[in-house]
Amino acid sequence: AQKVTQAQTEISVVEKEDVTLDCVYETRDTTYYLFWYKQPPSGELVFLIRRNSFDEQNEISGRYSWNFQKSTSSFNFTITASQVVDSAVYFCALLGDSNYQLIWGAGTKLIIKP
Amino acid sequence: EAGVAQSPRYKIIEKRQSVAFWCNPISGHATLYWYQQILGQGPKLLIQFQNNGVVDDSQLPKDRFSAERLKGVDSTLKIQPAKLEDSAVYLCASSESGTSVWEQFFGPGTRLTVL
Numbered sequence: 057a058q059k060v061t062q063a064q065t066e067i068s069v070v071e072k073e074d075v076t077l078d079c080v081y082e083t084r085d086t087t088y089y090l091f092w093y094k095q096p097p098s099g100e101l102v103f104l105i106r107r108n109s110f111d112e113q114n115e116i117s118g119r120y121s122w123n124f125q126k127s128t129s130s131f132n133f134t135i136t137a138s139q140v141v142d143s144a145v146y147f148c149a150l151l152g153d154s155n156y157q158l159i160w161g162a163g164t165k166l167i168i169k170p
Numbered sequence: 171e172a173g174v175a176q177s178p179r180y181k182i183i184e185k186r187q188s189v190a191f192w193c194n195p196i197s198g199h200a201t202l203y204w205y206q207q208i209l210g211q212g213p214k215l216l217i218q219f220q221n222n223g224v225v226d227d228s229q230l231p232k233d234r235f236s237a238e239r240l241k242g243v244d245s246t247l248k249i250q251p252a253k254l255e256d257s258a259v260y261l262c263a264s265s266e267s268g269t270s271v272w273e274q275f276f277g278p279g280t281r282l283t284v285l
Contacts, residue, residue, distance in 0.1 A: 060212075093276075098278060099278050099279045099281070100173075100276055100277065100278045100279070101213070101261065101274075101276035102276075103274065103275070106273065147212050149212070157215060158213075158215065158274075160212025160213050161212055162210070162211055162212055163210075163211070163212055
């Protein structure tokens with residue numbers, strides 16, 4: 057069975073601190089894709105990144121970085137020098153090539169205090 | 171480029187009433203998805219269309235939920251009759267490809283409250 061676990065229900069930090077959101081996944085598929093989405097208070101889900109199972113290179117995009125480790129089945133997301141606008145719910149999702157349906161984690165609510 | 175449009179944004183109904191949601195995907199996107207997102211949870215796929223055909227509706231409660239995508243563009247999701255547990259945000263998304271590999275673009279959602 058496929059599963060995505062985001063153990064952190066809510067994280068609260070002060071602006072400018074670094075914060076890491078954890079994502080652990082389970083799948084038996086050899087080919088799969090991992091995603092991060094952001095859901096701000098407005099409610100619209102915003103795509104952040106897609107990573108396939110054969111590409112373990114870490115990725116950096118501005119203040120955002122992602123650490124993909126197949127050995128621990130994790131795809132963690134770090135925000136450096138957090139800003140109030142980063143406050144949102146962040147979802148990790150998995151898509152395996154056995155059924156091509158997105159499996160979502162429960163989300164982590166990130167609160168950035170000024 | 172215009173995003174995914176949904177209406178209404180909010181709806182309050184009493185149980186056993188009917189309700190319908192509308193979605194207009196991004197122009198040219200062949201695949202359309204309806205999700206149900208209960209507070210504190212991730213989205214749950216209800217139905218996926220490829221053009222105007224259904225690809226996956228395995229999690230759609232077919233005794234009360236129905237959806238259609240006439241002409242392969244706009245889509246309507248209906249609940250009849252509504253139950254208290256249907257209170258949720260209903261999200262519509264679209265993508266270029268027939269599988270979810272490609273990025274899904276989400277609309278703002280319709281927040282349904284069933285009293």
